[in-house]
Amino acid sequence: MADEQDLLQLENLCKQLYETADGNVRAEAEKALVSFANSPDCLNKCQLLLERGNSAYAQLLAATTLTKMVYRPNSTLPLEQRVDIRNYVLNYLATRPKLTHYVSQALVQLFARITKYGWFDVLKDDYIFRDAVSDVVKFIQSNSTHHVMIGVQLLSQLVCEMNQVSESEASRSLTKHRKIASSFRDTQLFEIFQLACSLLRSAAGNIKSLDFNDSNQHSLLSHSLRLAHNCLTFDFIGTSTDESSDDLCTVQIPTSWRSAFLDVSTMELYFDLYSVLPTSLSPLALSCLVQIASVRRSLFNNTERAKFINHLVIGVRGILENPLGLSDPNNYHEFCRLLARLKSNYQLGELVKVDNYSEAIKLIAEFTITSLRMWQFAPNSVHYLLSLWQRMVASVPYVKATEPHMLETYTPEVTKAYITSRLESVHVVVRDQVEDPLDDHGMIAQQLEQLSTIGRCEYEKTCSLLVQLFDESAQRYQERISSGPSPELAIEEGRLTWLVYIIGSVIGGRVSFASTDEHDAMDGELVCRVLQLMNLTDSRLSQVGCEKLDLAILSFFEQFRKIYVGDQVQKTSKVYRTLSEVLGLSDESMVLSVFIGKIITNLKFWGRSEQIISKTLQLLSDLSVGYSSVRKLVKLDAVQFLLNNHTSEHFPFLGINNGAGGGPGDMRCRTTFYTALGRLLLVDLGEDEERFYRFMVPLTSHFESVGGLLANTNVSLNMEDAKRSLIGLARDLRGITFAFSNKTSYMMLFDWFYPSFTPVLQRAVELWFHDPTVTTPILKLFTELAQNRSQRLQFDVSSPNGILLFREISKMICCYGSRILTIGDIPKDRLYPMKYPLLNQYL
Structure with a gap:
């Protein structure tokens, strides 16, 4: 009687778990069922639940619970019991043709799991679980469509199970998984594949007699195809790590x-x-x-x-x-x-x-x-x-080979189809308000990378087409600017956006081919057109701008930089000759001035666009890496302006209430900005402490201001501003610390930072230890300070700086660790950012 009551209660709990809309009821049911799974009599009750068949949910619970019991990390069922379970499952599936599909699937998975984990187990000098294939073949040799289908499902799931690493194996030995998979591959897999092909040949030979509206016949053919596919996608040599490859x-x-x-x-x-x-x-x-x-x-x-x-x-x-x-x-x-x-x-x-x-x-x-x-x-x-x-x-x-490949005939047609189809899509997007392909930046980058090679085949034709389309669209764009915003103007902006992306792509494709002077001259014609368009769009940024077009221009700059800016570029390239003739840009320094001018313009006018600010700063960061280009950059007045005026008054994204700097999560780009500035400053810094402290004046002022607010124990209305300022400062300093990779510059930074401002960050962690938007940037800053990049932490024997650095980092870890442990229950969706912030890739 007690067992009957227990079973009824379990069935009720399953119903609550799978059917109720009340989250609390569902959570209580889940907790109770977890206790059941750990109870001593769980195995017997699972069998009783399967036998009763009153509730499909209860049968599902029994199957999934048995699957977990098969290979628990801390305890394994005795071999005889596992053999009994395997035989019971096969018999159960054979004698119950009307099981709910998810119950039968759970039992099929149980069979596959128990077979895999017992692959090397021996009973009476026999690898007892290796008889699985012959046992299942008995199903397939049956005249019953149901039995054949179950047999195919069992084999298909077995192949999948052998091919994948389950959670329990990930916590144990991957070596054992590979040994099992290899043994299965060598002894059983080919036979299974041949069986799948045999079933499919039989179906193909009787195709006219098959009724695809019959769910059983349809399912059997589907499972047979999946079985063959699972065999062919098996990880034969154990190198695949995930499906993305x-x-x-x-x-x-x-x-x-x-x-x-x-x-x-x-x-x-x-x-x-x-x-x-x-x-x-x-x-x-x-x-x-x-x-x-x-x-x-x-x-x-x-x-x-x-x-x-x-x-x-x-x-x-x-x-x-x-x-x-x-x-x-x-x-x-x-x-x-x-x-x-x-x-x-x-x-x-x-x-x-x-x-x-x-x-x-x-x-x-x-x-x-x-x-x-x-x-x-x-x-x-x-x-x-x-x-x-x-x-x-x-x-x-x-x-x-002597046979013609004919690519010179068909590739230009493919290139033309891609270009014209993207341009034609703009009209449909604007007219019908459908999803814009330009919003899918990942897809654009992928396709343009492929087009970069395709477009360089018969490049004369590609360039001629781009010049024609660009000139036509640019002329219409200029005509429609004066009339203000309109669908026609939006169409031309979209067309020009695609053309700028594509021009950048084909220029980037130069690296894949042995280029000629004629091709470089063609590149020059395309570059001139994009720069002329940029001058036009930048002149309108104070009133209005097109974000997608500006992102395309930044993408173009990145491609141009990779090919035509740097130490390896021949400055006699006809690209520079064309630029000199058309735009007066006679050398690389003048081209770099255009780059920096564009960067400053974007930082001034695009403060509310995180995407543009991020891409702009990435371009600045890339420019700050090359040896020759950096030395030319620091001589430019625009770069000196950046080094001397990195404040929110000049660049709104550095503020705490404007655009891309408005929220804690939107300040990530500041690290990139200060990494680039740090590299540029380092070029001629040497031991000039006065210049360093002059560069740090804006940060010094902010730290002193925030420190004054945090020193006041009374929570004021300005505390939210203090928090945002502090997040920004932590990100800024991390960028500078990353850039200061030699001992001299690092010690300048450390002497500025300690002991004046380390207490401010520690006080921030004391106040906001529960807020990962604050603690993560601060902890990442201290992580960067501890990095011995380029041996910069090799202090003299008589110097106490190593001890001081260790002491400050230890204080910060203890301060954060002791407080984070005081937080009680955390919702599951907040556990990762709250307790493991340094592992949180999104911050």
Whole structure:
């Protein structure tokens, strides 16, 4: 009777956990169920919950609890018990065809987990858990669709489990995981893959009799495809760390699998399945083909590889000739991935030798052009198409084959399609108020990096197109400025934004090619146009500005800096000749003055845009690194103005109530700013203490002001301002400390900082120890002070500075640590920033 009451209570708790909307009730139920999972009679009650079958939630609890019990960090179930659980699960799945899907999935995972953890366990001289595959094959050999489907699910989950590192393994031994995975790979995986292919061949042979509206038949085919895909995505050599590296890896198929891939029917099976399956299933067939196309080159000899590539390209060509299925976004995405693998795994010299290469490259080019024009359809897939063309163009100088690659014919068309489609998107964005691709900075950066190589192929055509489009748009922009804000003006700003981004990209692509004087002269024409546009837009910043266009100009400057500014650049480059003729910028120093002028203009007028301030300061930081450019920079009047006037009066972002400096989280860029200023100051500083103290005057004044406020124990209305000022000061000082990497400059800073201002920071931690927006910048500052960068902390034997530094850092750690421990219960979503601020990457 007591057991019955306990089971009813457990079922009720499960219902509360999964169904109630009351957070408190759910939290209490979760706490009670955690206690149940740790109770001595948990195993028996889990079995009873499964047997009753009154509640799917209770069955789910039983399955997940058993899964956790299988391999607890501190205790493991006896071998006989684990064998019994494994057998019980198989029997349970075989005899209950109507289980809720999430219950059956939880039991399948339990089977996979218990099999993996017992892989090396021996019972009566037998590796008892290695019989898993033969046990599951009995399901698949059944005439029941349900049993076959369960068997496929069991194998699919087992392959996944063997391929991934669970949380419990991460806390234990990764070596054991690799040993288990390797043993499974060598003894079972190929048999499972062959079984999956056999099931799929059977389905393909009876495709006309299959009813895809029948959920059982549909699910069986889906699980069979997933099983094959799981086998092909197995981490064969134990090098994959996460899924983000998927598109960078070759599939390291073992040599023992050669027969499956030398037989072209394996590849043809998946092409055939793609052509006959509905769109709910066909993307899985393409996913398998992506992996098959990525099989390591060394699996074949030259003749075998040529045959393999030939069949692969024939299959691709067949899809392009009948592209109806590509209207489905999932099919389209996987097909784009398949195209990208053509070049990531094979050489251009091999591709040009396949049958009907000219027809295939023509179809691929047409597909790419059409895809680029359909910029709103599956935008994330474009990356793979551009990757294909980027890799092909980059390979041109290394092609030794006599067969024509024809890239000089089709690549300019791809470049033109990309440029014109981005310009055409602006009108749609402004007219229909749809999501603007220009807002996705990560996607833009990725695509432009690929375009930088593609656009340099037949560069004369690219440059001619850009000049024509830029001149037309710039003229319309000038005509519409005077009439004030309008949709037409917004369209031209958007078009110019894309053009500036693209110009910066193709200039950056110069590094990938052996450039000629003619190409440098073309770069010069493009640079002049962007600088003339910048002069026009900057003249209007006091009234109005276009943030997206300014971000594009900053991106252009960064690309130009990498290619044409620095120690390695030939100053006789025709870029500088063109700049001299058109704009009067005859040397690098004059170009650097344009850079600094733009930086100062942005810092003055874009204080409310964190993005622009951040990008501007990153440009300043990059300029402050090169040896020759830094020495030229410090001679400029504009740079001296920066060094002598770094205050909020001149640069609003340094304030505590304006724009990018308004909130504690928006002050990150100040560290970058002062790192750059510190590097520039250091060029001619030497032992000039007077110059150093003159540079530090604004910070000295702020510290004294904040110190006066914090010394007053009465909380005043100005304490919030004091907090913000202190956050900014901590970030500023960290930047200077990072830049002062030699002993002389570091000691100047330390003597200024200690003992005058260390008590101010300690007092701040005493007051706001609970606020990570305050403590994190301060702790990071002290971390930087303790860094022995370039041996700057090598104090003389007679110097007490090492002891003093150690004492101040110890006081700060003790001050913070003793107080943070007094904080009671912290909400889960605040635990990381509250108790582990130095690990919090967002601060």
